[in-house]
Amino acid sequence: MKIVLENLTKTFPGRGKKDRNDVTAVDNLSCEIPDGELIALLGPSGCGKSTTLNLLCGLEKPASGRIYFGEEDITELPPELRGVGMVFQNYALYPHMTVKQNILFPLENLKGKGRPSKEEMVNRAMETARLVQIEELMDRKPRETSGGQQQRVAIARALVKMPRVLLLDEPLSNLDARLRLQTREEIRKIQKKTGITTVFVTHDQDEAMSISDRIAVMRSGVLMQIGKPQEVYDNPASLFVAKFLGTPPINVFEGNVRGGMLYIGDEAVLSAEGVPDQEVWAGIRPEGFILKEDGPLTCQLGRVEIMGRDISIISSHKACTSQNIRSIINAETRVDTASSSVRFALKPEKVFLFRKETEERIVF
Amino acid sequence: MGQQAEYEKQEKAADRRNKIRKILTYTGLGIWALIVLFPFYWMLLTSVKSYGAYNAEHIPAFFTLSPTIQNYIDAFTSVPLVGYLLNTVIFAVLTTVLMVVVSVLAAYAFARLDFRGKNLLFTAFLSLMMIPAELVVITNFVTITNLDMRNTFAGLVLPSVTSVFYIYLLKENFEQVPDELYRAAKVDGTSDLKYLLKVMIPICRPTIITVTILKIIECWNSYVWPRLITDDPAYYLVSNGIQEIRENGFGRENIPAMMAAVVVISVPLIILFLVFRKKIMEGVSRGGMKG
Amino acid sequence: MNTNNKKAWLYLLPAILFLVFFLVYPLIDVFIYSVEEGYNFASQTYFGTGLYNFSYVLHDPFFLQAVKNTFILVIITVPVSTGLALLISAGLSSIRPLRDLFQTIYFLPYVTNTLAVGLVFMILFQKTEYTDGLVNLMLSWFGRGPVDFIDGPYWAKMFVLCFYTIWIVMPFKILVLTSALSSVNPDYYRAARVDGTPRLRVFTKITLPMISPMIFYLVITGFIGAFKAYSDAVALFGTDLNAAGMNTIVGYVYDMLYGDSGGYPSYASAAAVILFAIVLTITCVNLLVSRKKVRI
Numbered sequence: 001m002k003i004v005l006e007n008l009t010k011t012f013p014g015r016g017k018k019d020r021n022d023v024t025a026v027d028n029l030s031c032e033i034p035d036g037e038l039i040a041l042l043g044p045s046g047c048g049k050s051t052t053l054n055l056l057c058g059l060e061k062p063a064s065g066r067i068y069f070g071e072e073d074i075t076e077l078p079p080e081l082r083g084v085g086m087v088f089q090n091y092a093l094y095p096h097m098t099v100k101q102n103i104l105f106p107l108e109n110l111k112g113k114g115r116p117s118k119e120e121m122v123n124r125a126m127e128t129a130r131l132v133q134i135e136e137l138m139d140r141k142p143r144e145t146s147g148g149q150q151q152r153v154a155i156a157r158a159l160v161k162m163p164r165v166l167l168l169d170e171p172l173s174n175l176d177a178r179l180r181l182q183t184r185e186e187i188r189k190i191q192k193k194t195g196i197t198t199v200f201v202t203h204d205q206d207e208a209m210s211i212s213d214r215i216a217v218m219r220s221g222v223l224m225q226i227g228k229p230q231e232v233y234d235n236p237a238s239l240f241v242a243k244f245l246g247t248p249p250i251n252v253f254e255g256n257v258r259g260g261m262l263y264i265g266d267e268a269v270l271s272a273e274g275v276p277d278q279e280v281w282a283g284i285r286p287e288g289f290i291l292k293e294d295g296p297l298t299c300q301l302g303r304v305e306i307m308g309r310d311i312s313i314i315s316s317h318k319a320c321t322s323q324n325i326r327s328i329i330n331a332e333t334r335v336d337t338a339s340s341s342v343r344f345a346l347k348p349e350k351v352f353l354f355r356k357e358t359e360e361r362i363v364f
Numbered sequence: 365m366g367q368q369a370e371y372e373k374q375e376k377a378a379d380r381r382n383k384i385r386k387i388l389t390y391t392g393l394g395i396w397a398l399i400v401l402f403p404f405y406w407m408l409l410t411s412v413k414s415y416g417a418y419n420a421e422h423i424p425a426f427f428t429l430s431p432t433i434q435n436y437i438d439a440f441t442s443v444p445l446v447g448y449l450l451n452t453v454i455f456a457v458l459t460t461v462l463m464v465v466v467s468v469l470a471a472y473a474f475a476r477l478d479f480r481g482k483n484l485l486f487t488a489f490l491s492l493m494m495i496p497a498e499l500v501v502i503t504n505f506v507t508i509t510n511l512d513m514r515n516t517f518a519g520l521v522l523p524s525v526t527s528v529f530y531i532y533l534l535k536e537n538f539e540q541v542p543d544e545l546y547r548a549a550k551v552d553g554t555s556d557l558k559y560l561l562k563v564m565i566p567i568c569r570p571t572i573i574t575v576t577i578l579k580i581i582e583c584w585n586s587y588v589w590p591r592l593i594t595d596d597p598a599y600y601l602v603s604n605g606i607q608e609i610r611e612n613g614f615g616r617e618n619i620p621a622m623m624a625a626v627v628v629i630s631v632p633l634i635i636l637f638l639v640f641r642k643k644i645m646e647g648v649s650r651g652g653m654k655g
Numbered sequence: 656m657n658t659n660n661k662k663a664w665l666y667l668l669p670a671i672l673f674l675v676f677f678l679v680y681p682l683i684d685v686f687i688y689s690v691e692e693g694y695n696f697a698s699q700t701y702f703g704t705g706l707y708n709f710s711y712v713l714h715d716p717f718f719l720q721a722v723k724n725t726f727i728l729v730i731i732t733v734p735v736s737t738g739l740a741l742l743i744s745a746g747l748s749s750i751r752p753l754r755d756l757f758q759t760i761y762f763l764p765y766v767t768n769t770l771a772v773g774l775v776f777m778i779l780f781q782k783t784e785y786t787d788g789l790v791n792l793m794l795s796w797f798g799r800g801p802v803d804f805i806d807g808p809y810w811a812k813m814f815v816l817c818f819y820t821i822w823i824v825m826p827f828k829i830l831v832l833t834s835a836l837s838s839v840n841p842d843y844y845r846a847a848r849v850d851g852t853p854r855l856r857v858f859t860k861i862t863l864p865m866i867s868p869m870i871f872y873l874v875i876t877g878f879i880g881a882f883k884a885y886s887d888a889v890a891l892f893g894t895d896l897n898a899a900g901m902n903t904i905v906g907y908v909y910d911m912l913y914g915d916s917g918g919y920p921s922y923a924s925a926a927a928v929i930l931f932a933i934v935l936t937i938t939c940v941n942l943l944v945s946r947k948k949v950r951i
Contacts, residue, residue: 057849076375080851092842096864105860106850161850389746390753396743397760399822403775404763406789410778424789470670479663492674495682496934498883498905499927502688502912502920503681523677531670556662585768587886592913603770603886607894610774619778626771637766638759645762649830
């Protein structure tokens with residue numbers, strides 16, 4: 001099922017005593033999610049991603065704008081008529097019911113001709129349980145299962161009514177690091193198997209990059225960029241997106257473009273042909289540095305961390321916005337640790353320029 | 365498009381159901397509020413009706429056009445209402461102060477000090493919570509009578525001091541004060557008592573206030589023990605006083621004056637409640653039981 | 656360690672003294688009293704020991720009347736007040752505006768003097784030579800004849816007693832249930848809404864099981880409280896409850912102890928022990944049932 005969001009806006013009444021202005025949680029959001037894809041809504045907390053999810057499932061009504069599932073306008077539909085399955089951050093499994101009862105619960109709510117027979121319900125519950133591999137847990141209470149298993153039960157409960165769209169709210173945040181890796185693969189597998197268009201919300205860029213077909217980066221209610229993970233990483237539309245994606249994070253310098261050259265400090269480090277003279281933010285990915293004795297960028301050498309395949313050079317530069325510049329280079333390269341400075345050349349495709357005021361990308 | 369219209373119809377029906385549900389909810393809640401408030405209104409209303417007017421009403425009137433304060437004057441002059449109020453205040457203050465001091469000391473020992481048999485003793489304390497007051501009242505009555513303490517404040521107050529529940533509540537609260545503070549105070553050479561007075565009590569003031577208010581309410585409303593232990597009206601508390609007024613006071617028929625007395629007795633607690641509403645409700649919901 | 660030990664006991668001393676003297680000793684003593692036959696208050700002597708006191712109490716028509724009254728009171732007020740409180744709290748938690756106001760109003764009976772407000776109830780229900788009273792006025796609107804609720808037929812009196820008791824115990828129950836309801840994680844309701852669960856089903860399948868421990872707590876404390884009913888009855892019918900036929904078990908204990916019919920601490924003790932046994936049994940039964948039913 002293709003999902004289309006059209007100029008979606010959601011405001012909440014102001015809570016503060018002094019400031020009674022409405023808070024805009026989602027601001028004029030438009031995007032299209034192709035059928036069968038797994039898309040991550042990514043952003044820091046308070047960016048409106050959870051609100052967007054609630055708008056999709058119908059727990060919140062938008063102030064303006066439309067939502068389409070396929071060709072059908074569902075903006076005004078109550079949640080139960082939308083055919084969505086939702087997995088909550090804390091799973092919201094009913095503690096007094098067994099796993100089986102939990103999975104059956106949505107089916108038992110169905111009314112009229114859509115309601116399957118008792119037998120069919122059980123069959124479907126078992127089938128879904130098999131899909132997420134929890135058949136042997138069916139008679140346990142949720143608290144008698146592990147965090148990862150609860151997560152699967154929650155997914156089974158969302159899937160059992162064969163939703164058109166599956167929504168996951170921070171599905172991995174309650175799991176420990178090891179389980180998180182494993183579960184995200186699991187989610188990916190289940191999604192591929194069922195082919196249900198899936199939207200999940202996360203603040204963890206690693207999680208979003210690794211399993212989704214598409215990521216949508218949000219900030220204070222505004223959609224900053226949407227695209228395939230690699231595309232967004234390689235071509236960030238703004239400084240915010242560039243900073244938000246990638247570990248270790250991108251290094252940001254205060255720079256200057258003069259006569260088609262990018263200057264960091266007094267050094268002309270890269271040609272920036274066609275860019276008018278101005279002050280800029282220059283973002284350099286950690287893998288964009290090449291250690292070179294006569295390289296144009298000179299930094300104070302801090303320390304070197306060996307990470308096996310790669311080595312990481314920690315250095316500093318007065319134009320850099322953070323204290324440490326982190327660069328990752330091939331382990332075969334020799335670094336003279338006795339020296340106090342280190343010189344780099346830059347890979348042009350790993351250097352991004354942004355306007356000083358708007359932080360928008362300058363393509364060159 | 366037909367489907368769309370169908371959805372809209374469903375939406376509208378749901379809206380209508382919601383509205384009806386809301387109206388029903390508010391009506392129901394309103395009715396109960398009326399049932400709760402009506403006796404208060406009636407007692408206020410009756411207390412300002414004149415004796416003659418009240419007794420001339422064969423059909424009760426829901427309002428009065430000629431309110432009078434004569435009943436309040438009667439309540440204060442022809443029965444010893446002031447004495448009852450004063451007794452109750454003395455009783456409540458003495459009992460509450462003693463209870464707070466005793467409970468704070470015990471709770472502190474349980475929460476902060478280490479001694480042999482602590483857990484055993486605390487379990488014993490907790491099991492005392494189960495003992496119904498009705499069971500121990502008999503012996504206490506005999507004891508106080510034999511000690512010749514009937515119709516004294518000592519006899520009234522002493523058996524009312526004990527309260528395991530408040531010790532428990534305070535102990536729980538004391539335990540939330542971080543250990544580091546105690547160690548820091550010890551390093552600075554603070555004595556246990558000084559630590560209790562200067563650190564523990566100020567930090568736990570909210571709970572102590574809650575406990576104090578709950579105990580005052582309990583004292584103000586206590587009836588059974590004062591009734592057993594006092595037969596001299598000079599020592600009556602308000603509950604016994606109102607019973608005395610009802611049976612021998614103004615004569616059975618002077619209901620407006622009786623209601624004036626009831627208002628006078630009820631108002632202090634209602635004011636206390638309105639001032640400390642949050643604290644009282646919080647304290648009660650943590651397990652306080654009436655009686 | 657040793658000085659610490661001593662100091663701790665010093666802090667505990669006042670509490671222990673009070674508790675031993677006014678709680679532990681009386682507790683033991685009441686059982687002793689209850690088996691001492693023919694105890695004389697003035698001379699503090701008795702003939703012998705045995706179960707005569709119990710037998711006397713169990714054959715006393717006033718006691719049997721009190722037991723009957725108490726049981727009726729318990730059986731009516733506990734379910735009604737709990738159910739009503741559940742309904743009201745559910746209503747309260749479903750609204751936003753005016754919620755605080757309602758909550759404050761509902762709590763008022765808790766802070767009022769039972770004896771004093773009982774008087775108001777008495778005049779509302781009472782029928783005298785001068786007036787039929789307000790409740791009878793309302794009854795007459797529906798074409799019902801005047802009933803004397805205070806000095807009249809048994810069931811009329813029982814009705815007033817139950818009504819007043821419920822009025823008194825509601826604040827506590829509403830308060831406990833409202834806070835129980837508000838502690839249910841809203842995500843459960845959101846999940847149910849996404850699944851299109853009808854409201855009634857949400858209430859019976861999710862809300863009720865979630866707050867069932869609190870409901871059982873209220874039922875148990877409600878039973879205990881109702882078995883100890885006394886001052887509400889005094890407030891409505893005066894101190895001579897036996898004459899009104901409205902005595903309760905606790906009332907019987909006090910009447911035996913003190914007042915015009917008093918001076919028999921042995922009988923009072925026996926009655927108190929019987930009451931204690933009843934309450935203990937019912938509490939245990941309740942706990943057993945709840946153990947079975949409440950499994951969260």
